[in-house]
Amino acid sequence: MATLRHSCHVLTAHRALSTQTCSRNSPLRLTNDGKYCSPRIATHGQDGMTTITPANNTPAPLAALPTGVLLRSLFINAISSRPHLLRPAITFMSYLCQPNRSFVFDTNRNKLLAGIMRRAVFRHFCAGESASEVKQTLERFKSMGFRGTIVAYAKETVFDYNRNVVQDAGIETFPRDPADSCPNIERWRDGVMETIDMLGEGDQLAVKITGAGPMVTDALAARGPLPKQMCDAMTTVCEQCKQRHIRLLIDAESQRYQDGIADAGLDLMTRYNRDGHALVYTTYQAYLKSTASVIESHLMAALEGRFTLGLKLVRGAYLSTEKRCLIHDTRNDTDNAYNAIAHGVLRKRLGSLGADGGRPFPSVNLMLCGHNKESVFSSYALHQQRLLQSLPTVPVGFAQLQGMSDEVSFGLLQLGQVQQGSGPEVYKCSTWGTLVECLGYLTRRALENRDAAGRTMSEYKALKREAKRRLRSFIRL
Numbered sequence: 001m002a003t004l005r006h007s008c009h010v011l012t013a014h015r016a017l018s019t020q021t022c023s024r025n026s027p028l029r030l031t032n033d034g035k036y037c038s039p040r041i042a043t044h045g046q047d048g049m050t051t052i053t054p055a056n057n058t059p060a061p062l063a064a065l066p067t068g069v070l071l072r073s074l075f076i077n078a079i080s081s082r083p084h085l086l087r088p089a090i091t092f093m094s095y096l097c098q099p100n101r102s103f104v105f106d107t108n109r110n111k112l113l114a115g116i117m118r119r120a121v122f123r124h125f126c127a128g129e130s131a132s133e134v135k136q137t138l139e140r141f142k143s144m145g146f147r148g149t150i151v152a153y154a155k156e157t158v159f160d161y162n163r164n165v166v167q168d169a170g171i172e173t174f175p176r177d178p179a180d181s182c183p184n185i186e187r188w189r190d191g192v193m194e195t196i197d198m199l200g201e202g203d204q205l206a207v208k209i210t211g212a213g214p215m216v217t218d219a220l221a222a223r224g225p226l227p228k229q230m231c232d233a234m235t236t237v238c239e240q241c242k243q244r245h246i247r248l249l250i251d252a253e254s255q256r257y258q259d260g261i262a263d264a265g266l267d268l269m270t271r272y273n274r275d276g277h278a279l280v281y282t283t284y285q286a287y288l289k290s291t292a293s294v295i296e297s298h299l300m301a302a303l304e305g306r307f308t309l310g311l312k313l314v315r316g317a318y319l320s321t322e323k324r325c326l327i328h329d330t331r332n333d334t335d336n337a338y339n340a341i342a343h344g345v346l347r348k349r350l351g352s353l354g355a356d357g358g359r360p361f362p363s364v365n366l367m368l369c370g371h372n373k374e375s376v377f378s379s380y381a382l383h384q385q386r387l388l389q390s391l392p393t394v395p396v397g398f399a400q401l402q403g404m405s406d407e408v409s410f411g412l413l414q415l416g417q418v419q420q421g422s423g424p425e426v427y428k429c430s431t432w433g434t435l436v437e438c439l440g441y442l443t444r445r446a447l448e449n450r451d452a453a454g455r456t457m458s459e460y461k462a463l464k465r466e467a468k469r470r471l472r473s474f475i476r477l
């Protein structure tokens with residue numbers, strides 16, 4: 001009975017989430033190789049599949065979206081889903097990130113442009129420019145039912161391989177004297193500590209290590225030791241997170257810096273993930289060909305070092321600025337890599353770890369970040385299947401970015417509402433900082449929508465359906 005009730009809940013969200021490609025009444029099936037189809041109720045299928053059957057009278061997931069946010073989402077998605085509108089928008093945004101722009105294109109000096117950008121884009125994707133704005137955003141997400149928000153301070157450095165330039169809007173240049181303390185590191189630490197102060201119960205911290213400026217990015221690129229001041233700053237941040245019971249998620253960034261970032265993450269996980277759960281998470285980008293072997297080596301380190309691996313999985317956001325040969329050749333390969341890692345960890349069997357007669361699988365906490373319905377819901381269904389059948393699995397949370405894939409986020413939340421609190425752990429993830437500091441982040445969101453044209457169009461249609469539904473009920477009043 002419990003199984004049946006739970007299974008109804010799985011479908012509840014799923015049903016509303018089925019896209020144009022899935023018939024509403026067609027069965028959702030999770031096959032042994034982790035493939036996911038469309039809605040039905042979870043049972044222990046004879047053929048080794050979990051199936052999920054329809055539930056009735058489920059409100060649309062987007063019903064939870066405030067009308068103002070719905071209208072802004074419609075506007076953004078109307079542009080994102082049309083390549084002829086999105087292309088010039090991306091060119092414009094990318095130009096705004098370049099150094100030494102004329103007055104007209106400088107958001108620092110041109111207040112009119114800054115005002116338009118703030119209203120049209122910034123408020124949609126970012127948490128705010130000040131503590132009070134960010135706190136309001138976090139409260140809003142909590143009132144919508146999210147477990148919390150993962151908040152990052154926007155300052156970062158991106159290395160563009162194609163143009164061979166460093167993009168570090170918002171990071172100032174100071175004369176370097178290794179004897180002095182570096183003002184960029186100091187500002188990074190202050191910004192991150194200020195972010196921690198903004199967080200409430202259930203909220204988590206994300207950090208971009210490259211935001212600490214050139215001394216740190218040079219060390220990361222060389223994969224050398226980080227400056228002592230930076231190590232001290234990271235220790236201070238971790239101690240504060242530990243005291244406040246806030247998880248710290250280290251973002252993955254440009255490949256030029258990523259190996260160094262992964263080393264720093266591993267070091268912090270070794271030190272802080274010793275109580276049977278992960279305080280610190282490292283981010284792994286499934287689009288990199290090397291990621292599977294990096295994860296396997298980190299799993300091995302967790303096993304030997306007896307700590308919990310905090311594994312935050314994303315597809316990867318730097319496609320347009322990376323060396324193409326490092327990234328999977330096709331979109332399909334990235335999808336397969338993401339799903340193989342997510343499902344492997346949920347089954348506690350990845351590479352040589354957890355295999356019959358092989359080395360045991362270490363303690364892992366998983367955070368699945370993404371907007372891809374197939375990946376999110378196949379992973380959720382697999383996790384539920386493993387719990388129902390008392391098979392080994394790991395704790396898992398889900399996160400989507402502010403302003404993106406609300407259909408997926410609210411769909412996951414609906415599972416929790418129907419299951420009365422025992423549903424999936426769902427977070428929104430947001431970035432705060434000044435408009436200039438957030439420009440790089442905003443440009444990546446536009447590029448991401450371009451790289452996922454099918455998803456963007458499906459989101460736009462779902463938003464339009466919700467807007468029409470509200471209009472109809474308003475007219476009926």
Ligand SMILES: Cc1cc2nc3c(=O)[nH]c(=O)nc-3n(C[C@H](O)[C@H](O)[C@H](O)COP(=O)(O)OP(=O)(O)OC[C@H]3O[C@@H](n4cnc5c(N)ncnc54)[C@H](O)[C@@H]3O)c2cc1C
Nearest residue numbers: 251252314315316317330331334369370371372399429452
């Ligand atoms: C909560 C959260 C936190 C995040 N944190 C980070 C982070 O720390 N670091 C980071 O890099 N990203 C991060 N991202 C962004 C993430 O990497 C993706 O860019 C974004 O989520 C889109 O991927 P998706 O999984 O939602 O799936 P989709 O939108 O379905 O897939 C789009 C992705 O597929 C991949 N792709 C597209 N075309 C190709 C191609 N031709 N060849 C190979 N691969 C292709 C790209 O990675 C692209 O972003 C985060 C995302 C979320 C939701």
